[in-house]
Amino acid sequence: MPGRVFKFYQRKRVVNINLNILAAGILAIALAKFPVMWIGDWIGPEHKFVITVIAYILDTVLDVCVYYALHWVANHWNPHGHLPKHEKRPKSRQFVHDATRIQAERMALMPIYILIGPGGMWALQKWFDVHHSWAFVIAFVSAIISTRIIHTIIGLRTGTFRDTVDFVIDDDIQIGRDLSAEAEESESRNEGAA
Numbered sequence: 001m002p003g004r005v006f007k008f009y010q011r012k013r014v015v016n017i018n019l020n021i022l023a024a025g026i027l028a029i030a031l032a033k034f035p036v037m038w039i040g041d042w043i044g045p046e047h048k049f050v051i052t053v054i055a056y057i058l059d060t061v062l063d064v065c066v067y068y069a070l071h072w073v074a075n076h077w078n079p080h081g082h083l084p085k086h087e088k089r090p091k092s093r094q095f096v097h098d099a100t101r102i103q104a105e106r107m108a109l110m111p112i113y114i115l116i117g118p119g120g121m122w123a124l125q126k127w128f129d130v131h132h133s134w135a136f137v138i139a140f141v142s143a144i145i146s147t148r149i150i151h152t153i154i155g156l157r158t159g160t161f162r163d164t165v166d167f168v169i170d171d172d173i174q175i176g177r178d179l180s181a182e183a184e185e186s187e188s189r190n191e192g193a194a
Contacts, residue, residue, distance in 0.1 A: 009074060014161040016074035017102060018148055024070055025144040028062035029137055037133035045132060048125045055136045056118045064103065071099040105160060109147045117143030 009016050035058060040051040076095045106113075120139030124130040130138070155161040 010077075011163060013075070013163050014152065014156065017071075017155065017161060018152060020067055020070035020074055021102075021106070021151075022144060022148060024063050024067035025059075026141070027066050028059050029140050029144075031062050032058040033133055033137060036136050037131075040132040045125070048122055048132070051125070051132045052118045052122045055121060055132075055140075056114070059117075059136075059140055067103070068099050071095075071102070075099075102160060105151060105154065105158075106147070109150055112150065113143045113147050116146050 009019065032055065036051065036055045039054055040047075043050060045051070072095060075098060117140045120142060121132070121135045124135035124139060125132055128135075152161070
């Protein structure tokens with residue numbers, strides 16, 4: 001059963017992209033919570049804006065690093081051979097291009113993320129007297145969830161969440177179409193039209 005769940009996770013991009021981003025975000029927050037608390041206590045809780053900026057930078061660096069690792073596991077690690085070979089994938093589904101494209105889409109949502117995450121953290125500290133470490137957790141988790149909903153809607157419309165393979169039943173039998181050939185053909189048509 002765990003093998004089938006892992007294959008489903010790898011196969012369904014809408015699932016693995018969202019789970020990866022949520023996991024990366026939550027893990028980054030968990031890893032950054034104590035450094036944010038220590039740095040905030042060290043520089044003084046009266047420096048709310050500086051603490052918020054440090055928290056944002058620390059969270060962003062950890063989030064992106066963890067996301068790239070999880071994206072590789074979900075979309076490019078192929079221990080059972082049920083994903084198309086790397087050289088058979090269209091350029092848009094090769095690791096660096098694929099993961100960076102998703103990060104670029106997330107960057108487009110940064111104004112919303114900053115408003116809810118760092119903005120919310122600052123507001124919680126200033127107006128509600130929430131300790132900076134808990135304000136960080138509350139605001140940044142809210143920002144992740146909000147941007148996940150928006151990114152999922154955008155990703156479904158743009159094709160970012162389109163699967164590479166329709167359906168795979170086990171390691172040896174593929175049912176459905178290998179969509180990488182169709183994606184490559186569409187990619188070459190788009191380049192030819194440009």
